[in-house]
Amino acid sequence: MIANTLTIILILVGLVFFAAGTAGLLRFPDVYSRLHALTKADNVGLGLVVLGLMFQASGPADILKLLLIWVLVLAAGTTAAHMVAQRTWTHGEFESDR
Amino acid sequence: MNGLAETLAHTLAPGLLYPTAGAILFALGLYGLIRRHHLVLRILALNIMGSGVFMVLLGVAARGEGPPDPVAQALTLTGIVVAVSATAFALALVVHLTRLTGHAVMLPGPPDDDVPVEDISRETHHADGSPADPSSGEDRPS
Amino acid sequence: MNGLLVLFDLVLLAGIVGVAWRCLASTDLFRAVVLFITFGLLLALAWVRLEAPDIALAEAAIGAGITGALLLVTLERLRSIMAERHTGRPHTPPPDPTGPHALLRALHDPPPERRTFLPALTFALVVGGLLVTALWHQPQSTGLEPVVDAHMDVSGVDHPITAVLLNFRAYDTFLELAIVLIALLGAWSLGRHDLIPARPAPGPILPGTLRLLVPVAIVTGVYVLWAGSHAPGGAFQAGAILGAAGILLVLARPRQLPMAPGAPLRLGLTGGVALFLLVGLYGLVAGHGFLGYAEAWAYPLIILIEVAATLSIALALVALFVAGRPTGDDA
Numbered sequence: 362m363i364a365n366t367l368t369i370i371l372i373l374v375g376l377v378f379f380a381a382g383t384a385g386l387l388r389f390p391d392v393y394s395r396l397h398a399l400t401k402a403d404n405v406g407l408g409l410v411v412l413g414l415m416f417q418a419s420g421p422a423d424i425l426k427l428l429l430i431w432v433l434v435l436a437a438g439t440t441a442a443h444m445v446a447q448r449t450w451t452h453g454e455f456e457s458d459r
Numbered sequence: 460m461n462g463l464a465e466t467l468a469h470t471l472a473p474g475l476l477y478p479t480a481g482a483i484l485f486a487l488g489l490y491g492l493i494r495r496h497h498l499v500l501r502i503l504a505l506n507i508m509g510s511g512v513f514m515v516l517l518g519v520a521a522r523g524e525g526p527p528d529p530v531a532q533a534l535t536l537t538g539i540v541v542a543v544s545a546t547a548f549a550l551a552l553v554v555h556l557t558r559l560t561g562h563a564v565m566l567p568g569p570p571d572d573d574v575p576v577e578d579i580s581r582e583t584h585h586a587d588g589s590p591a592d593p594s595s596g597e598d599r600p601s
Numbered sequence: 602m603n604g605l606l607v608l609f610d611l612v613l614l615a616g617i618v619g620v621a622w623r624c625l626a627s628t629d630l631f632r633a634v635v636l637f638i639t640f641g642l643l644l645a646l647a648w649v650r651l652e653a654p655d656i657a658l659a660e661a662a663i664g665a666g667i668t669g670a671l672l673l674v675t676l677e678r679l680r681s682i683m684a685e686r687h688t689g690r691p692h693t694p695p696p697d698p699t700g701p702h703a704l705l706r707a708l709h710d711p712p713p714e715r716r717t718f719l720p721a722l723t724f725a726l727v728v729g730g731l732l733v734t735a736l737w738h739q740p741q742s743t744g745l746e747p748v749v750d751a752h753m754d755v756s757g758v759d760h761p762i763t764a765v766l767l768n769f770r771a772y773d774t775f776l777e778l779a780i781v782l783i784a785l786l787g788a789w790s791l792g793r794h795d796l797i798p799a800r801p802a803p804g805p806i807l808p809g810t811l812r813l814l815v816p817v818a819i820v821t822g823v824y825v826l827w828a829g830s831h832a833p834g835g836a837f838q839a840g841a842i843l844g845a846a847g848i849l850l851v852l853a854r855p856r857q858l859p860m861a862p863g864a865p866l867r868l869g870l871t872g873g874v875a876l877f878l879l880v881g882l883y884g885l886v887a888g889h890g891f892l893g894y895a896e897a898w899a900y901p902l903i904i905l906i907e908v909a910a911t912l913s914i915a916l917a918l919v920a921l922f923v924a925g926r927p928t929g930d931d932a
Contacts, residue, residue: 433817440810447804471607477651478736480614484621486729491625493721497710499630499675503637506668507621510644513656515736520744521651528744529761532653533770536762537777539656540837540914543663543671544784547921550675551788554924557682564710 364416371413378406392449400442404435477518484511498553498563502546509542610650617643630708634672641665654833655762658825662841667918670848674922676708757899759831766835767903771892775881778873778910781917785870789926807853818846826911830900836907840914847919866916873913877906 385398411431418424469475488508492501513535520531557563620643624636641664648657749761749769756764766774822842829835880902881892889895894902 429817433814436810436814440806443806471610473610473651475737476607476610476614477647479733480618482729482732482736483618485732486725487618487621487625489728490721490725493724494713494717495625495710496713497630499672499679500625500627500633500710503633503672504625506637507625507640510621510640510664514644514647515732517648517651517653517656519736519739520653523741523743525743525746526761527652528746529749529765530745530770532656533762533765534773535653535656536659536766536835536837537773539659539663541777541780543668543918544781544921546668547671547918547924548784548787550671551791551921551924554675554678554682555791557679561683561686563679 368413368416371409371416375406375409375413378402378409382406393446396442396446400438404438407431407434472522474518474522477521478515481511481514481516481518484508484514487511496564498556498565499550501565502549502553505549506542506546509538513538613643613647613650617647628709628712630676630710634669634676637672638665638669641668655835655838658833658838659841662838662845666845667841667848667922670845670852671922680708755896755899757894757896757903758829760829760833760835762833763829763835763903767906768894768899771877771881774910775874775877775892778877778913781914782871782874785917785920788921788924791925793926811849811853815846815850818842818849822846822911822915826907829907830904836910837914839907840911841918843911843915844918844922847915848922851919851923866920869912869916870920871913873906873910876909880906 379402382399382402385402386395389395389398408431411427415424415427418427485508488504488506488511491504491507495501495504516531516535516538517527520528553563617640620636620640624633624640627633627636641660644664645657645661648654648660746761749765752769753759753761753764756768758764758768822839825834825842826836826839827834829839877892880894884893885891887895
């Protein structure tokens with residue numbers, strides 16, 4: 362019962378971060394600030410969702426898999442954000458970006 | 460009143476809702492396939508049509524009480540891999556066509572004057588005798 | 602029948618159809634491709650909702666991931682070809698986006714002409730309407746689930762989809778592997794591959810991340826392959842994960858990657874089909890029918906075929922991404 366409540370609360374808070382990140386992605390004016398909104402919010406949001414799901418896991422193996430998912434998304438997201446930012450820095454924004 | 464609720468519940472069950480959406484996706488892809496000219500967009504339209512078919516298959520497979528039909532799911536899995544192979548080959552053809560002719564667009568009507576001489580689409584269009592369309596010719600990327 | 606679930610279905614389907622519509626209506630090809638990748642990810646969510654986790658895995662890895670990479674590299678190739686033709690100089694770097702507008706138009710499609718609107722709309726509406734009518738009046742049936750369920754104990758595996766793919770309907774899978782190979786041969790027949798026109802981002806971030814990610818991808822791929830005998834997973838998903846790792850390696854160092862040796866590459870590419878064919882012929886000779894297995898041998902044979910198929914699919918996906926025959930190989 363407590364586990365279920367914790368899951369619901371954590372996932373809801375995580376979804377708030379997702380919503381904030383998506384709002385930033387849609388509303389912010391340039392690539393850098395959009396990346397800022399996206400990566401920060403989504404990493405924390407996904408972390409909270411993963412943490413919430415851990416209370417539903419059936420064993421340590423499931424918990425480790427969930428943790429692995431979060432770490433992999435962190436690594437991939439960081440690298441992708443870095444590459445998008447660097448491309449924008451050297452080439453300027455895409456003309457078709459707007 | 461109860462009958463209406465029952466009809467609604469029947470209509471909104473995943474086994475009917477998802478196949479309907481799949482049919483819509485298929486029709487949407489067909490529409491895009493006819494109207495867009497760039498070959499990459501046409502490949503995207505074909506892929507969207509394929510996804511509509513997958514959605515019909517999986518939606519029908521999920522009908523009824525028990526676990527979903529594994530044969531339909533296995534067929535869809537096969538279909539996805541075949542779709543990516545066909546897409547890759549089609550994209551390779553598009554790149555090759557662009558290297559030969561300088562564009563990846565299928566337009567009705569004759570090409571512009573500034574198109575290079577080795578443009579094979581000129582011969583094709585004259586061969587099938589399609590009528591000239593001056594309004595569309597200006598949109599050709601050069 | 603749950604009200605919230607119905608709401609979820611409706612929102613998800615509206616999102617899928619909406620993204621597909623924006624993708625096909627887009628005049629900017631880059632935008633269309635990005636929307637198509639989003640479309641694939643949303644589809645993966647829909648497959649989970651339809652209790653098809655295997656398909657969701659495959660859709661996310663192949664439909665969204667690999668197809669997206671293929672589309673993006675094609676756009677980059679088109680851009681590079683257009684720039685080269687425009688300036689008349691070979692190997693021109695992709696145009697500066699602030700440069701002449703003409704170069705970028707290669708990746709644009711003008712909005713469609715007005716006169717095709719009505720015929721196309723009518724045609725699509727008629728086809729879609731017929732499909733919906735047919736689907737709504739389809740007779741109820743239980744499908745083949747009970748049949749598959751009744752024969753699971755002779756299949757050699759515990760996961761119904763793997764049983765269907767590699768035992769009950771092995772024909773499909775065999776021919777599918779052949780199609781992957783044929784698509785690759787088609788792409789190779791168009792000539793030698795040229796350099797992938799993407800430049801790796803300078804700096805240590807990408808190589809460093811890859812050094813961490815590629816081993817994890819290999820372990821994940823092997824795990825997914827092994828899990829396929831009793832849980833969602835299997836050769837295609839594993840092949841897609843390994844293929845994605847290979848594509849990342851190709852992308853990160855397009856100019857320094859060692860030349861793929863011809864013979865082992867070809868052996869790996871054909872391994873899946875060849876082994877499948879051998880096992881099938883053996884079944885024919887041993888009296889189980891083409892692609893039939895003896896019950897006691899089903900599990901090891903299925904695993905053997907799956908390992909070979911995984912390698913072949915992974916190699917074929919990377920080769921399709923590189924596109925074109927390997928250079929320096931005239932065998």
